[in-house]
Amino acid sequence: MDQRVAGGRVVTDPKAEEDRPADGAGQGIDAALVEEALRGRLEAFNQLVLRHQDHLFGLVYRLVPDRDQAADAVQEAFFSAYRNLSSFRGGSVRSWLGRIAINAAMDLQRSRRRRPSQPYPELEDDTWQPAAGQEVEPETKALAAERSKALARALADLPYEQRNCIVLFDVEGYDYAEIAQIMRVEIGTVKSRIHRGRLALRSALAADRELFRG
Amino acid sequence: MDRTAPAAHAEHDELLIARLYGGDVDDAERARALGLMADCPECESLFADFGAMADATAAIPVPPRPRGFSLTESDAARLRRKAGGRLAVFGPNLRRSLGGSLAALGIVGMVLTSAVSFMGGAAGTAGGYASSGDRAAALPEPGATMAASSPGEQSNTGAVSLATAAPESTSLMGPGNVNPAPSAGVPATNDNAVTPPVASPPAQTGQLAVSSAGNQGAFSGNGTSAQTKNVPGTAGSSGPDARLVWLALFAALFVVGLAVAMLPGRRRGRDRGARA
Numbered sequence: 001m002d003q004r005v006a007g008g009r010v011v012t013d014p015k016a017e018e019d020r021p022a023d024g025a026g027q028g029i030d031a032a033l034v035e036e037a038l039r040g041r042l043e044a045f046n047q048l049v050l051r052h053q054d055h056l057f058g059l060v061y062r063l064v065p066d067r068d069q070a071a072d073a074v075q076e077a078f079f080s081a082y083r084n085l086s087s088f089r090g091g092s093v094r095s096w097l098g099r100i101a102i103n104a105a106m107d108l109q110r111s112r113r114r115r116p117s118q119p120y121p122e123l124e125d126d127t128w129q130p131a132a133g134q135e136v137e138p139e140t141k142a143l144a145a146e147r148s149k150a151l152a153r154a155l156a157d158l159p160y161e162q163r164n165c166i167v168l169f170d171v172e173g174y175d176y177a178e179i180a181q182i183m184r185v186e187i188g189t190v191k192s193r194i195h196r197g198r199l200a201l202r203s204a205l206a207a208d209r210e211l212f213r214g
Numbered sequence: 215m216d217r218t219a220p221a222a223h224a225e226h227d228e229l230l231i232a233r234l235y236g237g238d239v240d241d242a243e244r245a246r247a248l249g250l251m252a253d254c255p256e257c258e259s260l261f262a263d264f265g266a267m268a269d270a271t272a273a274i275p276v277p278p279r280p281r282g283f284s285l286t287e288s289d290a291a292r293l294r295r296k297a298g299g300r301l302a303v304f305g306p307n308l309r310r311s312l313g314g315s316l317a318a319l320g321i322v323g324m325v326l327t328s329a330v331s332f333m334g335g336a337a338g339t340a341g342g343y344a345s346s347g348d349r350a351a352a353l354p355e356p357g358a359t360m361a362a363s364s365p366g367e368q369s370n371t372g373a374v375s376l377a378t379a380a381p382e383s384t385s386l387m388g389p390g391n392v393n394p395a396p397s398a399g400v401p402a403t404n405d406n407a408v409t410p411p412v413a414s415p416p417a418q419t420g421q422l423a424v425s426s427a428g429n430q431g432a433f434s435g436n437g438t439s440a441q442t443k444n445v446p447g448t449a450g451s452s453g454p455d456a457r458l459v460w461l462a463l464f465a466a467l468f469v470v471g472l473a474v475a476m477l478p479g480r481r482r483g484r485d486r487g488a489r490a
Contacts, residue, residue, distance in 0.1 A: 042290045045285060049283050049284050050282075054279065062271070062276070067277055068280060071280050074283055075283050078283045082285060082289075082293050148273065152274055170272060195229055195232035195233050198232045198235070198267065199229065202264070209263065212263060212266035212270060213263075
């Protein structure tokens with residue numbers, strides 16, 4: 001089954017998503033590129049980079065609330081992937097790269113425990129706004145921007161262990177066992193981090209609760 | 215429906231609602247959580263807020279990446295070198311453990327060897343100046359040839375001459391009865407031996423001539439019997455040379471352990487997850 005239900009929501013399993021027939025061709029391309037890269041063709045590896053860098057940057061950016069740090073983590077993840085290409089045992093390259101990137105982000109978080117002075121600074125930058133469809137009302141767009149800013153600040157205030165678990169569960173769609181495996185902790189620890197993280201997040205957003213309703 | 219007043223919400227288990235949202239409840243807990251949500255509007259809105267936050271988290275916009283992450287030829291060459299070097303040695307964790315153990319073993323060995331050496335040296339020194347009471351246990355065997363100590367035989371360098379009245383001694387040596395041959399296992403001549411400041415009286419019948427061979431050994435006699443005993447620290451397999459060898463070995467072990475532990479390694483942490 002490609003989807004699971006959590007909290008009345010349908011969460012798409014990223015691995016199942018990759019197994020869809022539509023992505024079968026993508027996986028085949030990835031596998032071929034890995035083989036070429038293993039033969040020493042750097043261009044093949046860089047093709048993999050081009051195919052997955054946006055996804056990995058988006059993933060890491062939610063874990064590391066700083067664009068430059070996130071970029072550093074993604075770069076380090078690709079370095080690590082290149083070094084360990086021979087240890088790739090098949091399966092989804094996207095998932096494999098995602099795990100490497102998550103670990104790179106966690107290493108970065110451990111080494112830089114200090115919280116950035118201004119998390120998600122891009123959200124405060126009026127010169128950059130996320131792309132929105134033409135059909136979106138200006139009021140809705142402004143509300144969404146405010147909501148994102150408030151949530152980003154609250155997420156950045158969470159301990160990174162809780163933030164990582166919430167992002168991996170809610171955004172990336174990993175289940176508890178997968179997160180436990182990635183983070184190398186007990187599954188009960190993952191559950192506790194997610195549940196308590198949600199409560200902490202809600203408390204932090206108490207003043208902005210109206211942004212999330214309606 | 216008679217719903218609980220908001221004031222009562224403080225007593226409700228919010229964590230249970232969070233667990234319900236995460237699908238981490240058994241049947242009994244699910245029933246209890248659903249009961250709370252049915253009775254308490256705060257619990258109900260808590261559950262709804264969890265959903266809104268999760269949706270908003272997924273919708274947090276991602277800015278454009280600041281740069282591309284393609285590898286250059288120099289990056290690839292550097293990474294290939296690292297990978298090759300990594301395979302040549304143990305993993306960093308194992309290497310650190312191994313190196314630390316070797317270094318610790320080296321330190322312990324050096325300390326123990328030094329301690330034994332110190333104690334042996336002290337014993338040897340004490341033996342060299344042993345009193346007559348202590349000398350009883352360190353006598354030459356009966357009939358063993360003893361180095362003479364008499365005014366005429368002071369050429370036997372290193373001999374410690376101790377005079378003890380022993381008229382009944384059976385192993386007496388008269389003046390001129392010199393036999394410089396060493397007794398078994400003990401050299402008769404030692405250039406480093408100590409001669410006590412007490413002048414040795416002229417050897418005569420009934421007087422036991424005691425010769426010390428070795429700077430850490432002592433021969434003495436009580437005039438009634440004679441036996442040989444190796445004093446701890448005397449020359450032999452555990453002598454100063456052997457201890458020096460052991461000390462050097464342990465020092466080498468320590469240095470090798472430090473070198474192994476401090477070998478430059480890769481940043482393994484960032485490779486976690488790469489070994490799928």
